[in-house]
Amino acid sequence: MSSPITSIDNDNEKKAQFSSRPSKEDPERVVGDIVDLEDHEVFKQNADVDFRTVGWPRATVIFLKLIFATGVLSIPVAMASLGAVGGALSVIGWTVLNAYTALIQGDFRNNHPSCHSIADMAQQVGGVWVKEITGLLFIVANILCAGSGILGVSIGLNALSTHAACTVWWSLLATVVVATTASVRKFHQIGWLTWAGFGSIFAAVLIVVVGVTTRDRPAAAPATGDYELGYYAIAYPTFASGMVASCSIFVSSANTAAFLPVISEMRNPKDYRKALFVCMSIVTGAYLSFSLVVYRWCGQWVASPSLGSAGQTIKMIAYGVGLVGLVVSACLYLHVAAKYCFVRLLRNTRHLQENTLVHWSTWLGLTFGLGSISFVLAEAIPIFNYLLSLTGSLCFAPIAISLPGWLWMHDHKPWAKGSATQRSAYWFHAFLVPLGAFICVAGTYGVIVQILDAYSSGLIGGAFDCADNSGSVSS
Template identity: 45%
Template sequence: MAEKDHLESAALDILPIENDPSAQQDDGEVFKSGAAEGNFRTLGWIPAAVILMKLCFATGVLAIPSAMVVVGYVPGIILLIVFGAVTTYYAYVMYDFRMRFSGVHNIADAAAVMAGPIARDVTGALFLLTWILATGSGLIGMATGLKVLSDGKVCTVIYAVVAAICTALAASIRTLGKLAILTWIGFACIFTAVFIIVVGVTQVDRPAAAPKTGNYDLNFIALGTPGFVAGLTATINLFAGYGSTPTFMPVIAEMARPKDFRKSLLTSQAFLAACYVAFGMVVYAYCGQYVASPSLSSAGGTLGKVAYGIAIPGLIMTSTLWVHVAAKFLLVRILRNSEHLQSNSRIHWITWLGSTFGITAISFVIAESIPFFSYLIGLIGSLCCAPTCLVIPAFMGLYIQKGEPASFRKIALTILHWVVIIVGTFFTVAGTYTTVQSIIDAYALGTDRAMSDLVRLITARAFVRPHTSVDLPTGSTASNYQQALWRSGGRGAGIVDMQSQNLRKCRTIPGQPDH
């Protein structure tokens, strides 16, 4: 009875399903089956699996090869497999949690069950921030692709506006069931584009970013030796490839049979892990330190244009899904338990369209403010995905175990949950700090602020002694410079900014002179 009172205090009408009479009639879901004006629950498990894959297989996959440049391929493969297993397990925990409580639609509702309305509001704000930032990264990817296709003849801000308009219009399709066919097309496009790059980099004489003449070194290494900042940022970039698992809960809410989610989850996550390892390894093996970020530019020339041309519909659909689930969160939050939630009323459509276009507009502003693709992915992974993919689901696991009798399984899972909470908290605090500092340093180096050509930059952090200067010949890369700095035995934070494979500018931070 005390638990029931606590749940009612969250003002969400969330109850354990076995104690909720209405749940016996319509399985306790927010969206009711067979609604006359708006039936949201039409997804089968196969379309749901494709949506889950498309939510993850997007801008995150484009950052994997450049992350392997930093950590090496052995840690890269291990981290991809471990992150895949952990996020799959905690996605199942989220599914298990929402199936135990009537009315849980998203991770903010779950937080309300565990800790009340304040936790709901904080978690909901974090959920929205996650997908606003993610959509911003998608707009950067789309604008970069359009710029590549046009040879840079039009301002990239215009391309970003076009991408934002397309995203908002597509995201305004009201149900995931109706978006399913577009999701199939989008997934096929982004997968084909990635496959073109994987095949393309194996067919060229040298990477597009490598020196045009003379010998070159790919620096293809099994184990990297990055500094703390570079290593943590790369690790979080690898983790971000699986960072969409909190969006799986709203997808379950639109499945005709929510219990089929387990099949969708295992299918999508197994496919993702296989693609991430294969794609990352092949591109890194053939491009080495000359891999581009986003990696669709790694093949260069005509292949790069073909890949971007095919990928753009896929990138649009990714941003569309991110805006859609964020807007659906707002729709449920505002209209929950009202007659307008599944109706065609004016209030419903004003709320829905205001949410989709409003979220897209904010994402556009962020894309213009933080035009650094890898750093934005890192910021999403640390500030947003770590708490929502790891920390909060681990607390959900602990909450589910309350009242269970002591056993070896319970002890083992409790240890796992607390380890994940600690790791997720570390990712959140340390990762956010290092990523924000990297963005500040990138601005200090004079990188363009509006949708910059970072696709042609290789940025690395090293530890150098203040006022340390290392002279390298034309054609040297950021990795060469980092190794030389390590040999010099320096300390302190340093940045190398490489453009067109020429050492353009290097300087120690903060406040050290250019060299």
């Protein structure tokens, strides 16, 4: 087992002894010797630009902001496909699994502190090719998430202005704002934004939850006459719609690989577990309570994103309150993707932690360049829950389910031939590898089928369409 088993300094973080066998691929781990883990950290303390300034409370809020905002807006729509019981079980199952795989990733990273990202960890177990594939998936995932944030901001601006301008222009404005805020170099400096962003989106969702319970009928339902609410305890979706709904719930808490770069900027990386447990506890409770209430009162008439479910007036209030949260979410996704590329390009050079021309031109080029790609993707797939589902199935299934299982087996090889309990644990983690592959293939198939159906039915007007995407004006 590769976890640190004893501490020998006053800070309980710099030196640890390992009881696993030495590896040529992992020079940090040596049998019987004391290893200075701090020497292997990507960012060194007391450098010209000190990135190691994040405490665990601030890390908790960053984690919350990375997974809470866009996720909570898509789950009520997913419940309309799965039903209340199926949706609730899916929320609990996916958040618990994502919390556990995040724990595996964080423990692995702290045992191998030279790993800055999930791609570095993939190299430890699979070599260069696995690293590059994982790195590509990680970048694409966060670019897609940033795109969903940009799409959410454009929907909010349309709602607030009653579609006063072409949606593409609102998306472009959102991209500029997101890329500018993402250009702040350190997670610590973004800290105050994350507090504001989390409070903003939490308050916005709460407003909608209260708003839907005060209406006689859902805002999107027929104004008069009988109507079918479409609320079911157990629903029977098609395979494609069921996979899209499941992936929407999965992706709402799956971006845990984005936590890893934050660990590299924590003052004490061993505090990661505290931040993770607090974050995932809040997320699970909020997802369940908010989504079940909205689905109970809106049924099949729930909006996507869910902030539009309580009528035009509440929608405008909710988006006005939550706009900061949507911007900060997209900002964090873009920052994480840019930071990964930044470290890959400048690692082991003086430009990584010095205020040089190369340092700044690389950083700003990445934030605005990747932001432009997010803008294009947001306009190409302009339906919020489809964009999130595609992110979950195509990118997060391999790196948030399959890879953590592989990481655990790498650090627990003796368990494969250990006691019955150890063997059971080993093969449970081995099962995560094909599970992630199944979600990737089946989920991507389901999303593609749903997107094609949406285009053929006219639900999606077209890429770079100026039409209102907030439902604030009649077509």
